[in-house]
Amino acid sequence: MENIITNNSIQQEEYIVNMGPQHPSTHGVLRLKISLKGETVENIEPHCGYIHRGIEKMCERLTYQQIIHLTDRLDYLSAHTNNEAVCLLVENALQIEVPERVKYIRTILDELTRLASHQLWWCAFGMDLGALTTYFYGLRDREKILDIFEETTGARLLQSFNVPGGLMNDIHPNFIGRVKEFITYFRKKLPEYDELLTGNVILKERTTDIGLLTLEEAINYGVTGPSGRASGFACDVRKHHPYSAYDKVEFKEILYTKGDSFHRYKARVEEMWESMKILEQLIDNIPEGDYAVKMKPIIKLPEGEYYQRVEAARGEFGVYVLSTGEKYPYRVKFRSPNFSNLSAINKLGAGHKIADLVAIGGSLDLVIPDIDR
Amino acid sequence: MNSESLILFFIVAVVLVGGALIFSSLVPPKSFNPQKSEPYECGIPTQGKTWLQFNVGYYLFAILFLIFDVETVFLFPWAVIMKTGGIAAFVEIIIFFTILGLGLLYAWKKRALIWE
Amino acid sequence: MAFDIYDFTSFNQTIDKALYDNLPPILAMLTEMVIIGVVFLLFYALVGLFLVYAERKVCAFIQNRVGPNRVGPYGIFQTFADFIKLLMKELIPINKADKILFNLAPFIVIIASFMAIAAIPFGKGLHAIDLNVGIFYVMAVSSLGVVGILLAGWSSNNKYSLIGAMRSGAQIVSYELSVGLSMVTMVILAGSMQLSEIVEAQRNGWFIFTGHVPAFIAFVIFLIASTAETNRGPFDLAEAESELTAGFHTEYSGIKFAFFFLAEYMNMFIVASIAATIFWGGWMPLHIPGWEGFNIVMDYIPPFFWYMGKTLVVIFLMMWFKWTFPRLRIDQLLKLEWKYLLPINLFNIILMALIVLMGWHF
Amino acid sequence: MNNEQLKEKIQSIDSTINIVEGKQYLELNVVAENLSKTALMLKNNADLSFDYLICLTGNDLPDAYSVVYHLESTKHNHLVVLKVKADSRENPVLDTVSNIWITADFHEREVYDLIGITFTNHPDMRRIFLDEEDWIGYPLRKDYTDNNIITR
């Protein structure tokens, strides 16, 4: 007691709370060191690296086919998209034209991945805000997509279904029927998401005007994906640098201008609708053909630097490969969307309350292995 | 039973908790580990003191609470006789409420109801 | 009326008389106390265990799950198993925690909830103590629990706990008012603070029906405010699992944690039973004017079941809230109280007074 | 702007930049002391306005440590690759671009952590993934050895 009265400097002392690595709201092992003033967050210092596995180093000792299964483990929620980035890079470098069928299937699986990822984000976001039921509804619907994946690719999460030049296997005969079934099912369930959470006055109050990110800041911080598009950053790789079959489909790039947590939320929910639209356009038109082109058993990229970008569920995923003409890449770098998105968290969260920080973290939809690599 | 027997309930509750605590501190197996009794902070050693001067914005709310809670206590006796008190009780309480309502309105306009 | 057959007053008096006739007065009193103590302890434990089970089942059904289903048929012994598990767990001492306060906190939360149960009328003549300021007493005692929460959060030497406790302080301080004021509204209508009399006053119809709109508004406010007061549902800021891991009871392990858990559910039971008593006629059966046959059938359902049924419905409503809504933020919580509930409540009291004055109630 | 126009434009502004047509994009090679200046020019020139730093990669090339910047203009939708080599091999130092593109803040910390290039004027030059105190060496360097690396 005496101590408190006499020591005036105690007021200046920072109240530091560690959020993570073992914390319910970080969705992984991310540590946020927060300086508090009462309930208000003054400064956020992210500490990452708790699951740094040195994937980039490992890639230097692996052939291009073998790299693919490591990209699964970056952003495990958009595993297929990450695989595709490496495959596209190899195909573009060797100037191999993959069959149309492969392009279509890849795009369909991409969008299914995106849907599954956004569903998981939705349930986790609800849970961050304290609505625990959303978690089960989201997972329930995600289960259907995972079943589709499992039937065709053999794995639910880490599919490794892409190979340079095509796909591991042809799609399962049930695939088309199941996807269609899923679309009709999910078109009924998605409005429920809105009823339960989107329209909810508590959610609106909790997220509106929280964690504002202007367009300039979004570009400057490199915040991509739905988080960036909520700020008006037209960064959809699918739209601006189309790959696979994205140039054949009609879809809207969801853009908002406000850039608060609510619009980051909204952008993702709307993207789910768009994803379903893309699926509907593609699913009936998968052309006949081979599921892969014949590749040499040992792939050697010509000397040079390559960069391939794809739109993963959380933003722009890029692969940079420096090849010296060997069968192993000289240097591989993954431009992971979450890494850049995380860097904006101090800008977003400072000045808000702890509860808002959780909402902001949820609305950024961070996947920690993608940050740590 | 009369109201003195409230003490009985007090004793039963104390016995319930105390008994369980004693049981639980004697019977279950124990293991020692220096990390175990660290305060939980997501697996990171706590930085700085926990018991600092802590800035919480509810000082104003506490004062408001005092005002209104005392008022609630005043209201209870009035509420009991409202049925029999008739128009006089009603008019009196209207006056009482007007004063209080103005107080609330004042606090509202002074932005005292916003948590900082 | 027909349900008067279930009057426990004479039953109590018989036991009382039998004891005092056959035993010396001091021993008789002691026996009586032991009986009541044991009965209430059992009741308390059973309700606690049942509510935990019910919560898990309700949330499971809401979430498309089965819920506990391994221990016993439909998992009904799950909470028993959990209780034994918690009892057999080591109590982990916390470095630099304030030992006395740390251990005192579970006592306070349990005492508060246990003492509140004493005044609740489960049927005609079926209550431990019929205080003439019953409603006031329950409100006062049940709000003591917050002291336990504050102590727990403060003494743990944990930052999350401290923040949780601070939130809890602000929260209870605010919502105490709304609970009190909505009770006042009903006291105006009943003209008494004695819980048994309040129930008797609803002989000709539950207050929620006879009290017009103000009674309904008061009920809604009471429901919201009492959910907040019990630290539940969208108002569980003190625990706020996604923000503060477990809030004020982060550091509590084993049976100490179990007591906080139990107290939360018992508080829920208490506020639900108060709601049932003052709004839904306590143990009074449901009567629909004109449906004589229906009314008679209703009369033969024992009042205790009526009482528990109503309480459980209110508890279900609170569970429904919890498993639907996102959590509020602390400033929104206070905004809701001071900008919505309190003004509406004040207005509502005047409305109710007016209705009582003009005799507009049924 | 397509690559040719871009090349002309950049050349007209600063003729010291060595521009190479890469496999996909234009590659601008600058020397270390011109990095800040060039980066600022690329961002602020109205016709170029490379405002979005996509990716920042550190490389351990046989001759030098280098950093590769992938830059895009959200206004004009064109993309270039900026490359710079650190002068010294023992103590590689480069200017930071985190004051130009904030996203470089984290990326440069990553490069510092894994390749060991120090960026001057960086606000917070610490390791980002590995342990500040007890990690020795920079794992992405080619001469880095560790018992756990599987060699074939």
Add this chain to the structure above:
Amino acid sequence: MNAIINYLKELFGGIKTLLTGMKVTGYYFVHPRQIITQQYPENRKTLKMFDRFKGEVSMPHDENNQHKCTACSICEINCPNGSIEVISKQVEKEDGKKKKELDTYIYKLSMCTFCGICIKVCPQDAIVFSQGFEHAVFNREKLIKTLNKPGSSLKEKVKE
């Protein structure tokens, strides 16, 4: 006045959105048929994995205890994690020629990432993914498996 109208609008609008939310959860509460929980250990008998499910690498043997592996080690080379180890032995044939034959095919399940490259590259289709998914064991050594059965030999047809 406007302020009061807005106040009430906000209030009732808010309550309405809350009730919509409760409608959804209430619907599922009264529709227990929608429950999707799988009672896992109980439904073991009826649980069927998809054909392509990547459970673990296995080597099918026919009724004569013969497999198709020629011990060419392509899978071993292609495995990114080093989870396959093919140990071959030199066997003297009847005609006096020495031939490489499979001795033990070691598969380290604990290191496998189920990327499926080994199965894709196998020229003989000697290994496949089987559908077992219950890999939990008490000892890590048990995850190192020998895929060829004792006494098994190479299938005749493949030899040619």
